Amino acid sequence: MKIEKISELTTNRLSIYLRCLNEVAAEGTSTVSSEHLAHRFHLNSAQIRKDLACFGEFGVRGVGYYVENLREHLTKILGLDNQHRVCIIGAGRLGTALTDYYGFSQTNFKVAALFDADKEKIGKKVGDVEVFDIKDFARVVKKDKIDVAVIAVPAEYAQSVLEKVSKSGIKAVMNFAPAPLRVSEDIKLKTIDLTTSLESLSYFLAQPRNENSKAAKASGKVSRK
Amino acid sequence: MKIEKISELTTNRLSIYLRCLNEVAAEGTSTVSSEHLAHRFHLNSAQIRKDLACFGEFGVRGVGYYVENLREHLTKILGLDNQHRVCIIGAGRLGTALTDYYGFSQTNFKVAALFDADKEKIGKKVGDVEVFDIKDFARVVKKDKIDVAVIAVPAEYAQSVLEKVSKSGIKAVMNFAPAPLRVSEDIKLKTIDLTTSLESLSYFLAQPRNENSKAAKASGKVSRK
Numbered sequence: 124m125k126i127e128k129i130s131e132l133t134t135n136r137l138s139i140y141l142r143c144l145n146e147v148a149a150e151g152t153s154t155v156s157s158e159h160l161a162h163r164f165h166l167n168s169a170q171i172r173k174d175l176a177c178f179g180e181f182g183v184r185g186v187g188y189y190v191e192n193l194r195e196h197l198t199k200i201l202g203l204d205n206q207h208r209v210c211i212i213g214a215g216r217l218g219t220a221l222t223d224y225y226g227f228s229q230t231n232f233k234v235a236a237l238f239d240a241d242k243e244k245i246g247k248k249v250g251d252v253e254v255f256d257i258k259d260f261a262r263v264v265k266k267d268k269i270d271v272a273v274i275a276v277p278a279e280y281a282q283s284v285l286e287k288v289s290k291s292g293i294k295a296v297m298n299f300a301p302a303p304l305r306v307s308e309d310i311k312l313k314t315i316d317l318t319t320s321l322e323s324l325s326y327f328l329a330q331p332r333n334e335n336s337k338a339a340k341a342s343g344k345v346s347r348k
Numbered sequence: 349m350k351i352e353k354i355s356e357l358t359t360n361r362l363s364i365y366l367r368c369l370n371e372v373a374a375e376g377t378s379t380v381s382s383e384h385l386a387h388r389f390h391l392n393s394a395q396i397r398k399d400l401a402c403f404g405e406f407g408v409r410g411v412g413y414y415v416e417n418l419r420e421h422l423t424k425i426l427g428l429d430n431q432h433r434v435c436i437i438g439a440g441r442l443g444t445a446l447t448d449y450y451g452f453s454q455t456n457f458k459v460a461a462l463f464d465a466d467k468e469k470i471g472k473k474v475g476d477v478e479v480f481d482i483k484d485f486a487r488v489v490k491k492d493k494i495d496v497a498v499i500a501v502p503a504e505y506a507q508s509v510l511e512k513v514s515k516s517g518i519k520a521v522m523n524f525a526p527a528p529l530r531v532s533e534d535i536k537l538k539t540i541d542l543t544t545s546l547e548s549l550s551y552f553l554a555q556p557r558n559e560n561s562k563a564a565k566a567s568g569k570v571s572r573k
Contacts, residue, residue: 131548134547134548134551135541135544135547135548137547137551138541138543138544138547138548139528139544141547142503142526142543164528165528165529165530166528199554200551200554201547201550201551201554202550202551202552202553202554202555203547203550207549207550207553216445216448216449217445217449219445220441220442220444220445223441224441224442224542226526226542226543226546227546229543230543230546230547230550231550232546232550270553271546271549271553278367294552294553295549295550295552295553296549297542297545297546297549301367301451303364303389303390303391304390305390311548311549311552311553313545313548313549315540315542315545316360316363317449317451317522317540318363318367318451318454318455319360319363319364320522320538320540321451321452321455321457321496321522322359322360322362322363322366322426322428322455323356323359323360323363323536323538324432324496324520324521324522324536324538325426325427325428325432325455325456325457325520326359326362326425326426326427327427327519327520327536328427328432328495328496328519328520328536329424329425329426329427330427
């Protein structure tokens with residue numbers, strides 16, 4: 124396996140394949156072809172075969188993929204066979220909403236701790252997750268074996284929070300603060316920038332509708348985004 | 349202006365420049381160079397000049413950019429000079445957290461309505477935003493002049509919600525449901541897929557640390573993500 128040459132676009136697609144397989148498995152289907160997956164979930168069958176081929180030979184001629192077998196492999200490739208323990212920094216509206224986000228548990232992430240600097244919030248609970256003092260960050264992270272951090276603080280605090288996270292030894296960070304952050308290359312940082320996403324919608328709306336889109340509408344042509 | 353050739357990566361960077369300029373303006377600075385912006389916000393000065401050059405000549409030799417002037421231009425280019433009216437479909441935890449999201453108002457988006465199918469939720473308010481029956485979608489969208497929709501429903505309902513949105517004439521959609529969606533090409537769809545982002549972190553953690561990252565750590569090399 125040439126793990127280091129796998130792009131993030133590929134692993135993103137593996138995530139999607141896994142979710143599609145989960146759905147198929149829930150219906151009791153035991154084998155599935157790339158064509159069936161592609162047709163049903165609006166994917167590309169050649170792309171599916173190519174992506175999976177990076178990790179081994181999973182397809183069986185005349186059968187397709189064994190659903191359970193492929194799920195197990197994808198789960199392992201994506202590192203989802205071990206639970207990840209998550210902390211959320213910032214117990215504001217976004218941080219507390221994320222604490223409850225059902226997507227975490229669906230994909231084997233467990234929110235283990237919240238952190239804030241606000242004395243009013245420290246010691247309280249969101250569901251069954253306690254809000255700790257950010258001053259105790261390193262200690263709690265070590266004790267609770269936390270390996271993923273979610274930054275949900277205002278933009279101006281994000282860089283200093285990231286440095287605290289980095290010092291604690293956490294290597295995977297999801298950032299919701301709309302700020303450009305610097306990070307050392309041994310840390311994986313994913314920024315979810317809602318403001319930029321909103322502004323790209325705004326930009327689109329500000330453009331005069333062009334002929335392509337009119338033509339697309341007329342012909343009922345669709346695309347997957 | 350060759351508007352149609354501008355990529356989304358470029359407009360995403362314009363969003364970031366605008367936020368940087370807002371910060372600089374808040375400090376009372378009236379002119380700024382691309383080098384100063386690059387240094388302070390961890391950007392690339394040649395990239396800034398190139399991106400801005402797509403839209404006109406904003407820089408003045410020996411001066412740099414007039415901050416207020418450039419902010420006005422970027423605001424207009426991004427379509428942020430007019431307020432966008434947003435509806436959020438799905439008044440669950442994520443939908444209600446998004447209703448309160450301060451980023452919307454910061455960037456001239458106003459949440460005007462929530463929609464749900466749950467009788468328990470319909471008629472209630474989140475802050476000053478009413479939850480309407482999804483059955484009244486087309487009517488409320490028209491009456492409230494809503495031009496942006498946010499989909500915050502479970503994955504299995506997302507495609508049918510998107511079709512309802514599409515029929516209403518809304519052209520810009522932000523989707524939080526972890527589902528591959530089909531949409532006609534005259535609609536701009538941005539999917540914020542937290543599950544895939546989480547799984548890409550998990551994939552990273554599952555890889556053996558490679559030599560590059562060790563070297564990067566030792567040399568203190570940093571990158572902007």
